[in-house]
Amino acid sequence: MTTVVAQGTFDILHPGHVHYLEEAAGMGDELHVIVARRENVTHKEQPVLSNRQRRDMVAALAAVTEAHVGHPEDFFVPIREIDPDVIALGYDQHHDEEKLAGALEEAGLDCRVERASGREEVHDDELLSTGKIIDRICRERCD
Numbered sequence: 001m002t003t004v005v006a007q008g009t010f011d012i013l014h015p016g017h018v019h020y021l022e023e024a025a026g027m028g029d030e031l032h033v034i035v036a037r038r039e040n041v042t043h044k045e046q047p048v049l050s051n052r053q054r055r056d057m058v059a060a061l062a063a064v065t066e067a068h069v070g071h072p073e074d075f076f077v078p079i080r081e082i083d084p085d086v087i088a089l090g091y092d093q094h095h096d097e098e099k100l101a102g103a104l105e106e107a108g109l110d111c112r113v114e115r116a117s118g119r120e121e122v123h124d125d126e127l128l129s130t131g132k133i134i135d136r137i138c139r140e141r142c143d
């Protein structure tokens, strides 16, 4: 049984998220997703939707075995609980693969790190980013 972990913010789901989670699920038998806590999203605008709502929407996707709200401080707490064989990083995530692999090894966790691919725009007018969806809402629905 190969357990995979994916993680991210997942604020307003779109086909790019589905692509990432389906690819991550294909790396093993079970996919657990750690949803970042709002206060830990510091590299961009904080999510509009609550921790719980984002977790519940991710959990509803067919590729996902279980979704978890992340730990407030120590990112290795959920990792130790889930005990994955693979951590799948998203195509544009800022985490360094080698640094993460080194930190896992130091923590005594036997887990490899993979990088998922990005989804190209397949259909006309696809918005494959939560930020772009919010920008369009602001442009078209707000004064």
Ligand SMILES: Cc1cc2nc3c(=O)[nH]c(=O)nc-3n(C[C@H](O)[C@H](O)[C@H](O)COP(=O)(O)O)c2cc1C
Residues within 6 Å of the ligand: 007, 008, 009, 010, 034, 035, 036, 037, 038, 040, 041, 042, 069, 070, 071, 072, 074, 075, 076, 078, 079, 087, 090, 092, 093, 095
């Ligand atoms: C292995 C790993 C474990 C993580 N665990 C948590 C966690 O427990 N709690 C949390 O708030 N964020 C956690 N994160 C951070 C976020 O999921 C994510 O890296 C970031 O904040 C948002 O990424 P995004 O912009 O791609 O959505 C973890 C990240 C990694 C790589």
Ligand SMILES: Nc1ncnc2c1ncn2[C@@H]1O[C@H](COP(=O)(O)OP(=O)(O)OP(=O)(O)O)[C@@H](O)[C@H]1O
Residues within 6 Å of the ligand: 007, 008, 009, 010, 011, 015, 016, 017, 019, 020, 044, 089, 090, 091, 092, 093, 117, 118, 119, 120, 128, 129, 130, 131, 132
């Ligand atoms: N177009 C895409 N193709 C593949 N993976 C994606 C795509 N968009 C997001 N992801 C992945 O989904 C996970 C969660 O991403 P995140 O919640 O940051 O979405 P986002 O739409 O990129 O957000 P924002 O637009 O606010 O930066 C990350 O691992 C990210 O790499």
